[in-house]
Amino acid sequence: xxxxxxxxxxxxxxxxxxxxxxxxxxxxxxxxxxxxxxxxxxxxxxxxxxxxxxxxxxxxxxxxxxxxxxxxxxxxxxxxxxxxxxxxxxxxxxxxxxxxxxxxxxxxxxxxxxxxxxxxxxxxxxxxxxxxxxxxxxxxxxxxxxxxxxxxxxxxxxxxxxxxxxxxxxxxxxxxxxxxxxxxxxxxxxxxxxxxxxxxxxxxxxxxxxxxxxxxxxxxxxxxxxxxxxxxxxxxxxxxxxxxxxxxxxxxxxxxxxxxxxxxxxxxxxxxxxxxxxxxxxxxxxxxxxxxxxxxxxxxxxxxxxxxxxxxxxxxxxxxxxxxxxxxxxxxxxxxxxxxxxxxxxxxxxxxxxxxxxxxxxxxxxxxxxxxxxxxxxxxxxxxxxxxxxxxxxxx
Amino acid sequence: xxxxxxxxxxxxxxxxxxxxxxxxxxxxxxxxxxxxxxxxxxxxxxxxxxxxxxxxxxxxxxxxxxxxxxxxxxxxxxxxxxxxxxxxxxxxxxxxxxxxxxxxxxxxxxxxxxxxxxxxxxxxxxxxxxxxxxxxxxxxxxxxxxxxxxxxxxxxxxxxxxxxxxxxxxxxxxxxxxxxxxxxxxxxxxxxxxxxxxxxxxxxxxxxxxxxxxxxxxxxxxxxxxxxxxxxxxxxxxxxxxxxxxxxxxxxxxxxxxxxxxxxxxxxxxxxxxxxxxxxxxxxxxxxxxxxxxxxxxxxxxxxxxxxxxxxxxxxxxxxxxxxxxxxxxxxxxxxxxxxxxxxxxxxxxxxxxxxxxxxxxxxxxxxxxxxxxxxxxxxxxxxxxxxxxxxxxxxxxxxxxxxxxxxxxxxxxxxxxxxxxxxxxxxxxxxxxxxxxxxxxxxxxxxxxxxxxxxxxxxxxxxxxxxxxxx
Numbered sequence: 001x002x003x004x005x006x007x008x009x010x011x012x013x014x015x016x017x018x019x020x021x022x023x024x025x026x027x028x029x030x031x032x033x034x035x036x037x038x039x040x041x042x043x044x045x046x047x048x049x050x051x052x053x054x055x056x057x058x059x060x061x062x063x064x065x066x067x068x069x070x071x072x073x074x075x076x077x078x079x080x081x082x083x084x085x086x087x088x089x090x091x092x093x094x095x096x097x098x099x100x101x102x103x104x105x106x107x108x109x110x111x112x113x114x115x116x117x118x119x120x121x122x123x124x125x126x127x128x129x130x131x132x133x134x135x136x137x138x139x140x141x142x143x144x145x146x147x148x149x150x151x152x153x154x155x156x157x158x159x160x161x162x163x164x165x166x167x168x169x170x171x172x173x174x175x176x177x178x179x180x181x182x183x184x185x186x187x188x189x190x191x192x193x194x195x196x197x198x199x200x201x202x203x204x205x206x207x208x209x210x211x212x213x214x215x216x217x218x219x220x221x222x223x224x225x226x227x228x229x230x231x232x233x234x235x236x237x238x239x240x241x242x243x244x245x246x247x248x249x250x251x252x253x254x255x256x257x258x259x260x261x262x263x264x265x266x267x268x269x270x271x272x273x274x275x276x277x278x279x280x281x282x283x284x285x286x287x288x289x290x291x292x293x294x295x296x297x298x299x300x301x302x303x304x305x306x307x308x309x310x311x312x313x314x315x316x317x318x319x320x321x322x323x324x325x326x327x328x329x330x331x332x333x334x335x336x337x338x339x340x341x342x343x344x345x346x347x348x349x350x351x352x353x354x355x356x357x358x359x360x361x362x363x364x365x366x367x368x369x370x371x372x373x374x375x376x377x378x379x380x381x382x383x384x385x386x387x388x389x390x391x392x393x394x395x396x
Numbered sequence: 397x398x399x400x401x402x403x404x405x406x407x408x409x410x411x412x413x414x415x416x417x418x419x420x421x422x423x424x425x426x427x428x429x430x431x432x433x434x435x436x437x438x439x440x441x442x443x444x445x446x447x448x449x450x451x452x453x454x455x456x457x458x459x460x461x462x463x464x465x466x467x468x469x470x471x472x473x474x475x476x477x478x479x480x481x482x483x484x485x486x487x488x489x490x491x492x493x494x495x496x497x498x499x500x501x502x503x504x505x506x507x508x509x510x511x512x513x514x515x516x517x518x519x520x521x522x523x524x525x526x527x528x529x530x531x532x533x534x535x536x537x538x539x540x541x542x543x544x545x546x547x548x549x550x551x552x553x554x555x556x557x558x559x560x561x562x563x564x565x566x567x568x569x570x571x572x573x574x575x576x577x578x579x580x581x582x583x584x585x586x587x588x589x590x591x592x593x594x595x596x597x598x599x600x601x602x603x604x605x606x607x608x609x610x611x612x613x614x615x616x617x618x619x620x621x622x623x624x625x626x627x628x629x630x631x632x633x634x635x636x637x638x639x640x641x642x643x644x645x646x647x648x649x650x651x652x653x654x655x656x657x658x659x660x661x662x663x664x665x666x667x668x669x670x671x672x673x674x675x676x677x678x679x680x681x682x683x684x685x686x687x688x689x690x691x692x693x694x695x696x697x698x699x700x701x702x703x704x705x706x707x708x709x710x711x712x713x714x715x716x717x718x719x720x721x722x723x724x725x726x727x728x729x730x731x732x733x734x735x736x737x738x739x740x741x742x743x744x745x746x747x748x749x750x751x752x753x754x755x756x757x758x759x760x761x762x763x764x765x766x767x768x769x770x771x772x773x774x775x776x777x778x779x780x781x782x783x784x785x786x787x788x789x790x791x792x793x794x795x796x797x798x799x800x801x802x803x804x805x806x807x808x809x810x811x812x813x814x815x816x817x818x819x820x821x822x823x824x825x826x827x828x829x830x831x832x833x834x835x836x837x838x839x840x841x842x843x844x845x846x847x848x849x850x851x852x853x854x855x856x857x858x859x860x861x862x863x864x865x866x867x868x
Contacts (some may be wrong), residue, residue: 023411024690024691027691027694028691028692043724045724045725045727046723049722049727050723052727119425120430121427121436122428122441123430123437123438126445136845136849137846137849139807140808140818141818141838141842144822144834144838145834145838145839148825148834149835154836175520202399233520333708333711335709337711337712338808338811338828340711340811341810341811348709348715352711352712356715356719362718362723370704371709373707387853
């Protein structure tokens with residue numbers, strides 16, 4: 001069948017004012033008007049209510065004296081500090097526990113995920129049991145269990161469990177030795193830095209050589225030596241400028257050393273197990289998504305089982321694993337806000353809890369808290385998207 | 397040798413498959429001790445389990461105290477806490493764990509609502525048709541007789557009628573729908589007004605009676621249901637919540653008023669979870685449709701809402717609902733604490749639900765819409781009859797997953813002071829008379845949550861399998 005009519009360049013242009021467009025504009029206008037109206041109504045009520053309660057809206061309260069103490073902090077803070085500083089302490093605590101949790105949960109997740117697929121019956125059954133138990137229990141329940149049922153009944157510092165005489169586990173938390181550095185300790189750190197730099201350079205060189213000549217270099221062992229040997233050599237060469245401050249029982253508590261408060265341990269444990277179980281399922285799905293033929297082909301080429309996993313399965317599985325794993329990491333960050341239940345001073349506990357109760361600045365405190373989570377969430381997902389696009393299949 | 401493949405296949409009979417030894421020793425060698433590393437992993441894990449599991453079983457079962465009614469039952473003669481679990485603690489608190497502080501003599505109301513819901517769900521969820529019919533009839537009889545016995549004949553008749561309605565509504569009611577529209581409208585309004593009048597006069601609840609009558613009249617004169625499931629869903633979704641609220645809150649129809657502060661335990665957990673589920677699915681569908689809309693204002697509003705909620709922790713959303721919401725309402729307008737929590741939970745899970753539904757919408761091939769349009773269906777019809785049913789079917793596992801997450805997340809309402817299962821156990825374990833039995837309490841609550849979540853997950857898996865086979 002022939003068609004002699006000229007083919008138009010594109011779809012026919014819609015006239016500027018059709019009934020459909022007008023209807024669309026009308027609907028949007030109505031939505032906008034309703035939203036703005038609702039907002040204006042709410043703000044009007046809020047202004048009235050705040051005036052009545054005698055609360056001055058605005059962020060001036062951030063400069064006021066906070067007057068409460070925080071039992072876990074990374075920067076200097078005392079009851080004389082301002083609300084603004086308490087906010088920073090809270091943000092840092094949230095980031096600390098999230099980071100600790102993300103690292104541990106990822107490691108545990110890979111162990112559980114690979115373990116559930118193991119040929120070993122005992123390993124796979126145990127992994128599956130752990131995953132199915134942990135996944136189907138609310139995180140809050142697990143957190144309260146670890147905190148109230150496991151850590152709280154621990155003995156007093158006087159009867160603490162001693163781990164080799166240097167670390168102690170009691171109802172005050174886990175007390176570990178603290179590294180104390182002398183004046184010449186910087187040389188050890190410098191040596192360690194040089195070692196790491198050398199290891200990175202070696203890695204780059206070995207990779208380039210492998211691509212050019214096909215010869216492999218035992219990068220792993222040599223890098224380990226490069227990272228460990230120089231600082232240790234300097235450490236003993238310079239007469240051990242680093243020492244450990246061993247905690248000792250003094251009165252009712254330990255003196256010296258570094259104490260991880262039970263709240264932090266409970267939160268870390270709970271977050272790690274909970275997210276680890278979910279990451280485990282993600283990892284399992286990722287590994288199962290690699291076609292069986294890939295493994296068989298690698299085996300046919302004579303790769304050892306370890307090399308098959310490391311060079312063929314995991315790199316391909318990572319493409320599937322990374323996006324949902326990022327979601328899990330973000331969930332962990334948001335779940336760390338459960339700290340408020342056991343009294344770990346994270347952002348929500350310090351700011352949307354204590355500060356809100358003391359100042360009554362509900363809109364400002366909750367707004368700032370939410371903003372922090374939003375910004376960190378967006379930043380992590382942006383970073384992970386970058387990483388993901390690097391891992392994606394390069395089509396040549 | 398000159399034998400060819402062909403000649404062998406002709407002459408020698410097929411060999412039997414090699415004998416598989418089923419001896420446990422061989423099984424162990426293949427699955428536990430297949431290599432040096434495998435053996436090492438097995439042995440170290442077995443050692444760890446041997447260290448952990450027997451003491452746990454000894455604590456939970458062998459040494460545990462099951463009988464008694466006071467703390468003394470769990471104490472050794474010299475006044476210290478015994479070595480085993482003290483299940484007496486859970487036994488003593490069982491009523492609170494189930495109903496919270498709901499008055500003892502009124503707890504049948506919770507049971508009645510729960511039973512009605514369970515039977516109603518059995519009639520609605522994808523189960524065998526015979527099971528559905530049996531559940532509907534049983535629900536009508538049990539619910540009707542039970543409520544009549546406990547709450548009076550009118551209430552019983554109403555609930556029984558409602559439960560039987562799905563069966564009645566699937567009968568051939570076409571003659572009713574053939575009446576002129578004016579007559580039908582008059583009949584509907586009149587019926588609703590009559591019911592409202594009766595309800596107002598006898599029980600002081602005109603709105604609830606009117607609403608239920610309106611729903612029934614609408615079903616009789618206007619709508620058409622093809623299955624028990626559709627009719628059941630209609631009533632369960634629109635009539636049941638109103639009746640359940642009336643029955644649980646009381647304050648009318650001779651029922652004592654029970655303020656929501658006294659609601660608690662598993663009952664409150666399930667109330668929040670089910671309300672959240674019922675609200676989040678339609679809200680999520682609307683948000684997902686809005687996110688794919690061609691209208692920029694609508695689209696941006698939906699995207700902004702979804703991404704905002706998904707970017708912040710649920711606790712902050714609950715704080716928002718419990719602390720900030722009253723600020724934005726006119727002075728003197730108090731919103732019930734439970735209702736505020738419900739709003740927070742519903743908004744939170746709606747955002748997650750929207751993303752699940754969006755995945756389903758994206759999975760429907762564009763040809764489906766084009767085909768629907770070429771058949772002359774309008775945009776709303778194409779969405780409701782062609783695209784959405786397919787999209788939702790694809791994402792049923794995702795929806796159930798969101799529901800499981802929602803059930804677990806309801807535990808957070810304990811943070812804003814509601815006494816759900818977790819809130820109750822938290823208060824119970826800090827009771828000075830029962831200090832030191834936290835592990836038992838949390839273990840029990842854990843088992844309850846685990847059974848609920850695990851069975852939902854299993855149901856979802858089964859549903860997924862049925863849907864994949866094209867039967868549902």
